Amino acid sequence: MFDETNALLDLLGVDDSDVWTYGETLRQMAQDKKLSNVKFLRVSDLLDIAHRKSGGTASHPREAAVTKEDAGPFYLAHASCFRRELVARYQPPGYDADKAIKDDTDTRLTYLGYLRFLKKDLEHKPELNFNQDGKPISPKKTQKMISVIAKCMLARGAAFAAAIRDTHGDCVRLSIHPTVAVTKFPVNLIPQPSGEFGPTPWHASTALNVDGSFETGHSEDLKKTHDLIYRDGKPYYFREKSDLFNWGDLEVEFEPLYPCGLIIRPASGSPSARLIPMEKVRKLSVSLSPVILRGFSETLEEDVYVEKGHEAGKILPWTFGIIQKVKDAGNNTKMGNNVTSNEAMPMHFDGMFKFEDREDPVTGEITKVQAPPGFQFFTAPAVAPEGTGYTLFASSRLFFNYLRSPYNVERFEKIHWNMDNDGFWDAKCKDLSLVVRHPGQ
Amino acid sequence: MATTSAPTPPSFATHFNDPLIMEAILSSLITRIRSLESLTQQDPSNDLKNNDHVQIKGQPTTDGHSGDVTPPLSEELNDVDASTDITEPEDSKDVEVAHKILDIVASYGTREKEYPEQPYQAKHRFLPSVLECIKKGAAIKLVLPAFPFKSPNRQNKVLGSLPDLGEEMALANLQSLCDTIRQAYEPGADCYITSDGLVYNGKPQIQAHPQK
Numbered sequence: 001m002f003d004e005t006n007a008l009l010d011l012l013g014v015d016d017s018d019v020w021t022y023g024e025t026l027r028q029m030a031q032d033k034k035l036s037n038v039k040f041l042r043v044s045d046l047l048d049i050a051h052r053k054s055g056g057t058a059s060h061p062r063e064a065a066v067t068k069e070d071a072g073p074f075y076l077a078h079a080s081c082f083r084r085e086l087v088a089r090y091q092p093p094g095y096d097a098d099k100a101i102k103d104d105t106d107t108r109l110t111y112l113g114y115l116r117f118l119k120k121d122l123e124h125k126p127e128l129n130f131n132q133d134g135k136p137i138s139p140k141k142t143q144k145m146i147s148v149i150a151k152c153m154l155a156r157g158a159a160f161a162a163a164i165r166d167t168h169g170d171c172v173r174l175s176i177h178p179t180v181a182v183t184k185f186p187v188n189l190i191p192q193p194s195g196e197f198g199p200t201p202w203h204a205s206t207a208l209n210v211d212g213s214f215e216t217g218h219s220e221d222l223k224k225t226h227d228l229i230y231r232d233g234k235p236y237y238f239r240e241k242s243d244l245f246n247w248g249d250l251e252v253e254f255e256p257l258y259p260c261g262l263i264i265r266p267a268s269g270s271p272s273a274r275l276i277p278m279e280k281v282r283k284l285s286v287s288l289s290p291v292i293l294r295g296f297s298e299t300l301e302e303d304v305y306v307e308k309g310h311e312a313g314k315i316l317p318w319t320f321g322i323i324q325k326v327k328d329a330g331n332n333t334k335m336g337n338n339v340t341s342n343e344a345m346p347m348h349f350d351g352m353f354k355f356e357d358r359e360d361p362v363t364g365e366i367t368k369v370q371a372p373p374g375f376q377f378f379t380a381p382a383v384a385p386e387g388t389g390y391t392l393f394a395s396s397r398l399f400f401n402y403l404r405s406p407y408n409v410e411r412f413e414k415i416h417w418n419m420d421n422d423g424f425w426d427a428k429c430k431d432l433s434l435v436v437r438h439p440g441q
Numbered sequence: 442m443a444t445t446s447a448p449t450p451p452s453f454a455t456h457f458n459d460p461l462i463m464e465a466i467l468s469s470l471i472t473r474i475r476s477l478e479s480l481t482q483q484d485p486s487n488d489l490k491n492n493d494h495v496q497i498k499g500q501p502t503t504d505g506h507s508g509d510v511t512p513p514l515s516e517e518l519n520d521v522d523a524s525t526d527i528t529e530p531e532d533s534k535d536v537e538v539a540h541k542i543l544d545i546v547a548s549y550g551t552r553e554k555e556y557p558e559q560p561y562q563a564k565h566r567f568l569p570s571v572l573e574c575i576k577k578g579a580a581i582k583l584v585l586p587a588f589p590f591k592s593p594n595r596q597n598k599v600l601g602s603l604p605d606l607g608e609e610m611a612l613a614n615l616q617s618l619c620d621t622i623r624q625a626y627e628p629g630a631d632c633y634i635t636s637d638g639l640v641y642n643g644k645p646q647i648q649a650h651p652q653k
Contacts, residue, residue: 018602019590019638025604026588026636030612037580037619037631038612043639083639109553121592153641160640164584168633171584172546172567178553182562186550187585187618189611197551201607202591205600214610220597228600237606256606258613402548403467407474415477 016079049167090162097151109178114150207238212287260395278311316373541625581630589638
């Protein structure tokens with residue numbers, strides 16, 4: 001039984017070198033994206049911490065002098081030792097998976113999760129489909145084998161959890177498994193449009209939808225509705241099929257941003273901004289804002305800039321013209337200028353003071369109605385020094401998605417508010433709608 | 442007049458490339474909603490001719506709570522369970538911050554609800570360790586066993602053996618959790634990902650206890 005169990009567990013994994021490279025790439029990713037609070041620990045690190053805590057000596061030498069180049073080969077050479085030591089040190093003696101599944105809700109939830117993904121993970125493994133004589137194995141037997149693997153994983157997981165408790169018992173414990181949240185907090189690594197727990201990124205492929213949402217799923221399903229997108233020659237994600245991403249002769253690459261937004265770059269060279277299909281950009285920005293077009297030329301030519309603006313749609317001019325030129329004049333007071341004035345003015349948006357006369361068809365009474373623009377089009381003459389020049393772009397899609405119950409957009413829409421400001425924007429406005437629905441075109 | 446003396450707004454400055462600071466926006470907005478709604482709390486069927494600047498057109502919603510009046514904001518936002526199992530007197534401000542931090546952590550996941558009214562027990566379990574960090578002024582420590590390796594099924598499930606957009610978004614999301622905690626607590630948080638790749642890979646060299 002033991003041999004079969006471990007032989008089966010062998011099926012689950014990948015080469016230890018894959019594990020190492022995956023981990024190294026993750027670390028590089030975190031570094032490149034400046035995710036400075038995301039840190040990584042390996043099994044060997046946990047064992048090191050445990051040794052230091054207990055003041056004992058390592059059963060297997062792990063010199064701190066191992067250089068960066070040696071780290072990979074060292075790890076691979078000793079991977080089995082680390083695994084052995086973890087299990088020897090932390091596997092609860094007499095661990096009974098069946099009992100744990102029965103007695104502990106979280107274990108049961110984890111076990112069911114394992115059954116689900118193992119079925120798919122091992123779909124193509126001949127050992128699960130054919131016996132030694134090459135005859136097909138009944139689905140029932142396959143299911144039994146998967147169950148054995150899952151229970152073995154639970155035992156391993158129990159050892160790992162014990163190691164975490166021993167070395168990080170004072171930390172807030174998070175988990176990617178469905179849980180009743182008694183001993184750990186669930187974390188939704190990639191929130192799904194459904195709001196439900198989705199498959200984790202290592203168990204699935206990730207897709208970007210035109211409505212701005214991300215989701216994870218199996219590649220065989222996603223490829224029906226999404227295109228496979230490559231980065232640096234490797235398959236990277238799926239993107240919903242849409243003509244908005246097809247720019248004809250102008251070859252571009254789209255980079256999705258977290259938590260929202262899109263950077264669009266020319267695939268090569270720096271073609272003129274004149275070539276950008278502005279109607280597509282406008283439509284993309286409805287759900288994928290902010291859309292950043294980077295690496296094009298002639299972006300500071302005023303006539304090109306205005307022409308592209310006209311191409312995007314009807315331009316709403318400022319009182320003084322079409323282009324608002326913003327420059328930081330170094331005035332830190334609330335009288336600075338309309339962009340850099342340091343005044344308390346919450347809930348302002350550009351075009352807030354644009355009103356149209358609306359005539360009541362019955363009474364003939366004329367009221368002023370807000371008519372703000374639906375889109376804003378920027379071009380940047382200079383890059384702000386690192387750490388300065390920030391602008392907040394808020395995604396109302398995400399905002400209302402995460403707005404906690406019982407609050408929702410319908411409820412907020414009923415609210416009106418007044419504004420009285422005495423800075424640069426000396427103005428009084430009454431009866432402003434708290435929420436205005438975007439026409440979405 | 443409208444609600445006056447708005448506090449100096451927090452630095453709403455975020456580069457669009459950084460994770461969106463949802464909680465900050467939400468908290469600020471909720472504070473304003475609170476004051477707007479409290480002006481109408483006395484009379485749910487608000488007379489629209491009332492020259493109050495605050496108008497909530499239409500009836501307040503009934504959200505399954507008892508009565509017709511929408512409950513005040515503060516009750517809904519705080520978790521119902523007030524018992525904290527703290528035996529020694531704690532600085533109430535620290536406890537308040539600790540609760541905020543735990544609420545933030547809870548907001549990043551969906552728990553399986555066995556019973557809908559069940560209090561969120563993990564928040565109580567980890568309250569002491571969060572308080573410890575706050576007292577020391579240290580970053581909150583989060584630990585997450587995750588990111589073992591890509592599934593071996595590269596035919597119809599995943600795209601390859603290396604991290605891709607999924608990992609990129611997931612890591613950014615975890616950074617955002619730390620950033621959101623920093624909004625409530627200046628020393629912020631660190632998330633330690635303990636990769637369990639080796640744990641589920643291959644067989645141990647020693648005899649493990651048999652399953653049955």
